[in-house]
Structure formats: C-alpha cells, structure tokens
Amino acid sequence: MPLLSCTGSTNSQPGTYQGIPVRPHVDKDLIDSWIRLDANGHVTILTGKQELGQGIRTTLLQMAAEELDVPFEICHIINGDTGQTANEGYTAGSNSVEGSGKAIRQAAAEARLYLLTLAANAWNENISNLSVQNGIIKSKSNQAISYWELLAGKNLEGKITGNAILKKYQEHQLVGKPIARDDIKNLVRGKAHFVQDLRIDGMVHARVLHPPTYGAKLITNDFSEVSMLEGVLKVVRNGSFLAVIATREYQAVKAWMVLKATCEWETPQIKVSQASLFEDMKAKSMSPETIEDSADISKNLKIASKKLIQEYHRPYHMHASTGPSCAVAQWKAGNLTVWSPSQGVYPLQNSLSDLFGLDKEKIRCIGIPGSGCYGHNGADDVSAEAALIAREFPEKPVRLQWMREDEHQWEPYGSAMVIQLEAGLNPEGKIIAWDTNLFSDTHSTRPNGNGGHYVSARHLEKPFEFKKGGFSGGSYRNAIPLYTIPSKRLLLHNYDGPLRTSALRGLGAYGNIFALESFIDELASAAEIDPIEFRIQNLDDDRAKAVLQSVAEKTNWNTAQNAVNKGFGVAFAKYKNSASYFAVVAEVSIDKSSKTFKLEKLTGVIDSGQCINPDGLKNQTEGGMIQSASWTLLEKVDFDEHGVLSTDWNSYPILRAKEVPVVEVHIINRPELPPLGAGEAAQGPVSAAIANAVFNGTGTRVRELPISAEKVDWNNVS
Structure with a gap:
C-alpha cells in the first residue's frame, strides 16, 4: 500500500521524503527502525509520534542530525505509520521529546558508532583515530569515506546496544539552535499540509x-x-x-x-441541566477514591493559625x-x-x-x-x-x-470539574496542611483497541458497547501541590456526567492549577505576604523558585503593581509535577466606566531542562498561553435537555486575533539536564494568573470559569 498524496494527483505525501523504500517496522531494537540512510546521500528518521503542530519534526531531526554528525538539511522524517514506524502509543502528555527524542538520539549515536566500526574494520584502524564531519568519516592518515559510500546501498543492520555514548552538550552544533520549522513555511505559502x-x-x-x-x-x-x-x-x-x-x-x-x-x-433528553451541573457533580459522584492521605492532616488543619476553604469550577471545554x-x-x-x-x-x-x-x-x-x-x-x-x-x-x-x-457537538470534551480546597497556615505564613476534594468525569476515553469507543459504532444496527472503564489519573493531574506541605490529602470523586469527555490539552491540570494557584493567592492575602514571596517561601525546589524569581524580574513585579487601573497576577506550576516548570504574570487593564477589563499582556518563564530548539519551545509555550487565555476568558460548552447548544463560533466564541494579548516567553536553558515535556506547561498557570490579576485590579475573586466582566462586582472597584 503506497504512501499517497496530499497534493493533486501525484503519489507523494507532503513533508515525506520519498527516497527510501517502504519497509515494515520489524523490531524497535534495530537501528534501522529509527534511522535509515539511502543511496542518494539522505537520512530519514522514523518516529511513532505524530506531528500535531507542536514542531516535533524539526526538534527530533535536530537531535538525530546532532548525534549522527550530518547536515540538518539532508535529514527527513516519517511520523506515525503502522507500515513503517515503531509503536510509540499516543502522542500525548508532552512526552515526545522526552520519550521518542531519547530513543532517536540513542539510535543516531548507535548508527554513528556502527558506521565508525565498519570504517575502522575496513581500514584496520582504531575507532579513536577516526572523526566524522557532515557524514564523512576521516582517519588521521587522511583516508575518507562517507556514510553512504560505506553502506553501498545496504541497510543499517546493527542493533541498539546501549554502548554508544551521546555527545556532551558542550559539543553540540545543532541542538540548542533556533532552526525554523519547514511546516510553518509551507503553511504560510499555502502548500498542502493537513489531512484536510x-x-x-x-x-x-x-x-x-x-x-x-x-x-x-x-x-x-x-x-x-x-x-x-x-x-x-x-x-x-x-x-x-x-x-x-x-x-x-x-x-x-x-x-x-x-x-x-x-x-x-x-x-431522549439530557437529564442534568447546565444550571445544576456543579451541584449534581457533588451530589451524584461515586464514593471518593483516596489518592493521597497524610495521617496528621486533620490535626494540622485544627492547629493552623489561619484556615481557608474555597470552591472552584471549570466548565466543559471543547477542542474547537x-x-x-x-x-x-x-x-x-x-x-x-x-x-x-x-x-x-x-x-x-x-x-x-x-x-x-x-x-x-x-x-x-x-x-x-x-x-x-x-x-x-x-x-x-x-x-x-x-x-x-x-x-x-x-x-x-x-x-x-x-x-x-x-x-462542536460530537467531539469528546474536556470534563467539567469542581475543586474544593482547604488549607491551614502557621504564624510564619507556611502552609502546614492542604486538603482537596476533586469532582470530575474521566479525562480519557480513547478507543485504544475498543471499537465501542467510536461514537458511531454505538449507532450501528448491531451496536458496539461503550465500556467507559476505570477513571483515568488525568483527573487529578497537578492536583497535588508541588509546594512543601507536611500534610496533604486528595480525594477524587469520579462523576459520570451528561456529556462525552476525554483528553483535552493538559487534562485535569488546567482546572486543578486554576484552583490551586488561585487558592495560593488567597492564602498569600490571608498571610499578608506578597504572592511571589509567599510561593517561594513555601517551595524547596530551586528550579521552581528560579522561574518565579525570573518572571518577577522580567515584569518589574515590585513596581508594576503601583500602576493605576491595572491588575497583575502570578501563577506557577511544574506540569505533572515531573515536566517543565512554568511561571507567568498576567496584566489586565480595568475600565470601571464601561465595566470591562482587558487582558493586555502575558509574560512567561519556562524551564524545560535542555532546550533543543528555542524557537520551537517558544512557539509551543506561546500557543499554550493564548489557548489557555481563550479558555479562561470565553469558552464553555452550553447545553440543555435537547443536546449541545454550542454548534458554531457564535455559540462557542474563542479569542480572536485582535483580542490576543502581548505574549512574551523567556527560557531558562539547562543544557546539562535532560529535556522536559513542555507542550502543556502553560495551560493551568495562565488561567490562575488571569484570575489573580482580575482580583488584583477589581477586588473580585472569580472562582468559576470563564472569567467574564459580568462576574465582577464593579461597585467594589475603586
């Protein structure tokens, strides 16, 4: 079955180099399953991960070309093809660079070692006497041969042994460079790119x-x-x-x-009304599942010098x-x-x-x-x-x-959520107890081998059964604070809701961080401590502190808050408590006469460990910030007893180009550390930063998304 085209009637898939023959994937332990060299002087990288607009094609090519010591321009990539690539599951969870990138980087190093070994054997030389530049192997005695001449059209038949040593970051020539994405160039030029x-x-x-x-x-x-x-x-x-x-x-x-x-x-009719959704979630969720429980949580809440209890709501969101x-x-x-x-x-x-x-x-x-x-x-x-x-x-x-x-009506949505938080402070403003009750539908109903998860399979003459299965851990993603808190409890209340739900960028992290970081600001206010200082005071993680300190410097945090008719808010998270660190400051302008506010600027600082492509990392982070701002300010799925009402862009508005704020992203590069997933790092913090900025500028704490001007008490604005 040939690769067929996205361009007219020719038989070539756009963005796919056609110089290598189609070969079925055999074994992920073979170098040839990841790296292929053809007789025409090109390199093709194969990955089971999909290009979804996140720019992994360019990033993975940089990593491979770096370890192979070949020019970036001769490298090509094939993404996700059961006829050729390895099975790397889903492209999700911001793990393409961490996962597939690690595999490709190692495979490229193994390919280089394999080719050097072939040359050393052919010349009766020690490998240590050989060097590679632009795919050409040279010996100290001035012998030279290219990778392609050495292979003479044969496959890379070696196995991935784990013996190949990766380059030190000080040796990198391509990794860390802002190489432009070819797919963006093609999109701007109107070239065929999408399945559409x-x-x-x-x-x-x-x-x-x-x-x-x-x-x-x-x-x-x-x-x-x-x-x-x-x-x-x-x-x-x-x-x-x-x-x-x-x-x-x-x-x-x-x-x-x-x-x-x-x-x-x-x-049939939908039995839960939109107006009663959040109360229904609290009343009809299943018995809570204990995710984390410290033995002394009740005691520490009791002895706290200050306590706070609040509840936050996230509506259904669509991918749109x-x-x-x-x-x-x-x-x-x-x-x-x-x-x-x-x-x-x-x-x-x-x-x-x-x-x-x-x-x-x-x-x-x-x-x-x-x-x-x-x-x-x-x-x-x-x-x-x-x-x-x-x-x-x-x-x-x-x-x-x-x-x-x-x-709009039939895609799986991001689940609505209710997050109830209670916390206690000691006299010094340290958090000593944190209690979470989380109510959510599942954040994953991917088919994954089950035909009944296709919506139309349930409509057939012989319908497939939809087996919802267990509720995913995505519900409580980032629900456990990264802050240093001696006593923590998290109870998850799984809810079988009226609308179809599954994985949406960030899963539960968006709602959880909105609640958590809004609540942190409320605790800082109760402790009468600056919001950034309060966060740093309750953190032991130096990288977390660094992004907060950096965003404070970039935004002149200490003096900016003196501005008239402005509001500033900060938020922070380490995505999944294991991926990128991200801190952001939101700036809103306040117009009491028209009873409106406007998101003017978002300034973010991200630490993703080793930065492979600064331009790509900024692209991803900027996109996440803008999308999160749209969710936070405008988006919610409306429905009634007859079905979903959000059927077009009028009934489900998103942020328009003229409404997009100024977006600024700064990178803390740590080339000595492994790269971390970054694609979803901005989603949660931006929502809370906006909520905190609106509170700072108006005095109204909005705890139910989206945050609209109608929810502000304008009589309370000075």
Missing part, C-alpha cells in the same frame, strides 16, 4: 449525518430524494449511522443538508479545532488503509481491528497532521466513520470531513 488537503486519484467525498443528541435513534427509512441528487453515488445506512457518498465535496454537503432537513429521530475532523479510507483487496490525524496510529489500528473483526496486519494507518489537535478530538471517530463508509464503496478512497456542527 489530502487528494488521492479517484477519491470520492462523504458526509455523515450524526444524530441530534446522544442516544437518538433514526426513524426515517426513505432516502430516495437524496439518492436522486446530482453526484450522489450512495446513501449508507447502518442502524442510526447515516452517510452519503458523492463525486464532489459540495455535492456531498448538499445531500447532507437534505438528509438533515428530512430525517426524523427519536431523541479550526479544521473540522477529516480522514480518508480505502478498502482494497480486503485490506484497509486509513490516512488519519489520530494521535496514535497503532491504537487506531487496534481499534479498527476490533470494529471490523479484521486482522491488524490487513490495516495500515498513516498519520497526517490535522488542522488543530489538542488531545482526543474527533480524529479517531472520523477515521472509523471513513472506514465504515469506504467498506460500502470498496476500491475507491473515501474522504470524510465533519461539518462544523458535528465537530
């Missing part, structure tokens, strides 16, 4: 008519009116799963419109991807190929195997970037639906793209 751009010879177009709400059943049986429309090739109906195939995309869209206008459904979910599928000779923006091609392969009862070896999933991916959005669902439709129209590639309302 994919064009394959003979391709037809499809649309799915999803039910109006969860659990609805299709009553209509006559689709003759749609079948007679120009360009319509087939109406596909399987239970309550309904789709149309047409020659051209707009013909499919027009047929979809007719289906929507003429189909009747039996629709710019490009609606899209995939292409083709059944040919009993084999299935899917071109998908999924975060995990191997889990997708496993789930499609379950859905169709087909051997995994007969399914190839090829990862192609989607336009906007921040977790488990509609990518897996649309891939499964494209395969379901293509099965009814074999041999032809079938392109399925969701309508905007499908994207």
Whole structure:
C-alpha cells in the first residue's frame, strides 16, 4: 500500500521524503527502525509520534542530525505509520521529546558508532583515530569515506546496544539552535499540509449525518430524494449511522443538508441541566477514591493559625479545532488503509481491528497532521466513520470531513470539574496542611483497541458497547501541590456526567492549577505576604523558585503593581509535577466606566531542562498561553435537555486575533539536564494568573470559569 498524496494527483505525501523504500517496522531494537540512510546521500528518521503542530519534526531531526554528525538539511522524517514506524502509543502528555527524542538520539549515536566500526574494520584502524564531519568519516592518515559510500546501498543492520555514548552538550552544533520549522513555511505559502488537503486519484467525498443528541435513534427509512441528487453515488445506512457518498465535496454537503432537513429521530433528553451541573457533580459522584492521605492532616488543619476553604469550577471545554475532523479510507483487496490525524496510529489500528473483526496486519494507518489537535478530538471517530463508509464503496478512497456542527457537538470534551480546597497556615505564613476534594468525569476515553469507543459504532444496527472503564489519573493531574506541605490529602470523586469527555490539552491540570494557584493567592492575602514571596517561601525546589524569581524580574513585579487601573497576577506550576516548570504574570487593564477589563499582556518563564530548539519551545509555550487565555476568558460548552447548544463560533466564541494579548516567553536553558515535556506547561498557570490579576485590579475573586466582566462586582472597584 503506497504512501499517497496530499497534493493533486501525484503519489507523494507532503513533508515525506520519498527516497527510501517502504519497509515494515520489524523490531524497535534495530537501528534501522529509527534511522535509515539511502543511496542518494539522505537520512530519514522514523518516529511513532505524530506531528500535531507542536514542531516535533524539526526538534527530533535536530537531535538525530546532532548525534549522527550530518547536515540538518539532508535529514527527513516519517511520523506515525503502522507500515513503517515503531509503536510509540499516543502522542500525548508532552512526552515526545522526552520519550521518542531519547530513543532517536540513542539510535543516531548507535548508527554513528556502527558506521565508525565498519570504517575502522575496513581500514584496520582504531575507532579513536577516526572523526566524522557532515557524514564523512576521516582517519588521521587522511583516508575518507562517507556514510553512504560505506553502506553501498545496504541497510543499517546493527542493533541498539546501549554502548554508544551521546555527545556532551558542550559539543553540540545543532541542538540548542533556533532552526525554523519547514511546516510553518509551507503553511504560510499555502502548500498542502493537513489531512484536510489530502487528494488521492479517484477519491470520492462523504458526509455523515450524526444524530441530534446522544442516544437518538433514526426513524426515517426513505432516502430516495437524496439518492436522486446530482453526484450522489450512495446513501449508507447502518442502524442510526447515516452517510452519503458523492463525486464532489459540495455535492456531498448538499445531500447532507437534505438528509438533515428530512430525517426524523427519536431523541431522549439530557437529564442534568447546565444550571445544576456543579451541584449534581457533588451530589451524584461515586464514593471518593483516596489518592493521597497524610495521617496528621486533620490535626494540622485544627492547629493552623489561619484556615481557608474555597470552591472552584471549570466548565466543559471543547477542542474547537479550526479544521473540522477529516480522514480518508480505502478498502482494497480486503485490506484497509486509513490516512488519519489520530494521535496514535497503532491504537487506531487496534481499534479498527476490533470494529471490523479484521486482522491488524490487513490495516495500515498513516498519520497526517490535522488542522488543530489538542488531545482526543474527533480524529479517531472520523477515521472509523471513513472506514465504515469506504467498506460500502470498496476500491475507491473515501474522504470524510465533519461539518462544523458535528465537530462542536460530537467531539469528546474536556470534563467539567469542581475543586474544593482547604488549607491551614502557621504564624510564619507556611502552609502546614492542604486538603482537596476533586469532582470530575474521566479525562480519557480513547478507543485504544475498543471499537465501542467510536461514537458511531454505538449507532450501528448491531451496536458496539461503550465500556467507559476505570477513571483515568488525568483527573487529578497537578492536583497535588508541588509546594512543601507536611500534610496533604486528595480525594477524587469520579462523576459520570451528561456529556462525552476525554483528553483535552493538559487534562485535569488546567482546572486543578486554576484552583490551586488561585487558592495560593488567597492564602498569600490571608498571610499578608506578597504572592511571589509567599510561593517561594513555601517551595524547596530551586528550579521552581528560579522561574518565579525570573518572571518577577522580567515584569518589574515590585513596581508594576503601583500602576493605576491595572491588575497583575502570578501563577506557577511544574506540569505533572515531573515536566517543565512554568511561571507567568498576567496584566489586565480595568475600565470601571464601561465595566470591562482587558487582558493586555502575558509574560512567561519556562524551564524545560535542555532546550533543543528555542524557537520551537517558544512557539509551543506561546500557543499554550493564548489557548489557555481563550479558555479562561470565553469558552464553555452550553447545553440543555435537547443536546449541545454550542454548534458554531457564535455559540462557542474563542479569542480572536485582535483580542490576543502581548505574549512574551523567556527560557531558562539547562543544557546539562535532560529535556522536559513542555507542550502543556502553560495551560493551568495562565488561567490562575488571569484570575489573580482580575482580583488584583477589581477586588473580585472569580472562582468559576470563564472569567467574564459580568462576574465582577464593579461597585467594589475603586
């Protein structure tokens, strides 16, 4: 099954170098599974991780080229293809550089050692007498040979032994440099890049008519009116799963419109109202699961000189991807190929195997970037639906793209959350006890081998059962404070809510850090200590202190707060308590006459250990800051008893370009330390920094997201 194209009718996937032959992945312990050299003087890197816009293509290439001692310009990469790359699970949790980067870096070093050994043996030289520059091995006796001449078209047959020594950071020539991303250049030039751009010879177009709400059943049986429309090739109906195939995309869209206008459904009602959601979460959650419990928590709360109790709310959030979910599928000779923006091609392969009862070896999933991916959005669902439709129209590639309302109504959301916090201080302002009760639905319902997790699989004539399974640890991500607190307790109350939920950027960390860092500010106020000083006073981690001290310096924290009609707020977190450190200061302007406030500036400082690509790290952090600001100020999913009401950009507004604040990111580079995941580090701290800035400027503490001007007590503003 060839790699097929996103550009016109040619057969080349954009961004994929075509100089190496397609070879199935055999063994992750083989150098050739990660690094391949062809006869034309190029290097191809293979990774099971997906490029989702986070820039890992460039970063991973830098790491490989560095260890191989080859020019960056001759390196290419293949991301996520069950026909070629290793199984690295999902591209999630900000671990691509930490995980895949580590593997590729080691494989590149092993490849270099393997090639040096070949040359040393051929010349009867000691390896210590050889050097490499730009892929050319030289001896002290002036012998020279390139990697490619040495291999003479053969594969890198060596194994990853663990014996290859990585370069010291002082030797790096590429790592640490701000190399520009080719994909951004191509996007600016309008070149095909996304799965939405994919064009394959003979391709037809499809649309799915999803039910109006969860659990609805299709009553209509006559689709003759749609079948007679120009360009319509087939109406596909399987239970309550309904789709149309047409020659051209707009013909499919027009047929979809007719289906929507003429189909009747039996629709159940959602039993929880939006107004009562948070109370319902507290009343109907399951018995609490103890995540952490110090024996002396009750005693320390009792003896505290000052105590504080507060509750914070996060609504449902959607991914709101710019490009609606899209995939292409083709059944040919009993084999299935899917071109998908999924975060995990191997889990997708496993789930499609379950859905169709087909051997995994007969399914190839090829990862192609989607336009906007921040977790488990509609990518897996649309891939499964494209395969379901293509099965009814074999041999032809079938392109399925969701309508905007499908994207908004049917993607899995980030769960609503209730966070109850209680803490006690000693007379010196040290936190001596911290008690958390967390109420949340699951933050992970990825298919991962279970066909019933595809939303349309539940609508088939023979429906697949949705087995929600255990609740994920993502609910309490960053719920345990990094601060030095002798007594801590965390109780997780799992909630089976009215809307579909799964992984959204940061998972529970966004809501947990919003609550935790808002509460830290409230404790600082109770202790009558400056918010940054209070945080540093309650931290033992020097790197945590460093990002806070740095952001204070960058923003002139001590003098800035004297500004009139301004508010400043700070927040901090170490993502997952194991990844990047991030501190941020938010600046808001206050206009009492119009009863409005505006987010003017966000200044962040990030420590991700060794920085592979400063430009890429800034890109990721800036994007996270802006997205978090949008969630914090504007976003929430509205619903009533009939279903989701947020169906377009008017009913689910996001931050517009003209509303984006000034964003400034500073990096603390620690090249002597391992790189840390950074893609989700900004999500939580930005929300709390904005809340703290609004409080600082208006005197109103907003504890329920989003933070809008309507929630401010303007009579209290001086």
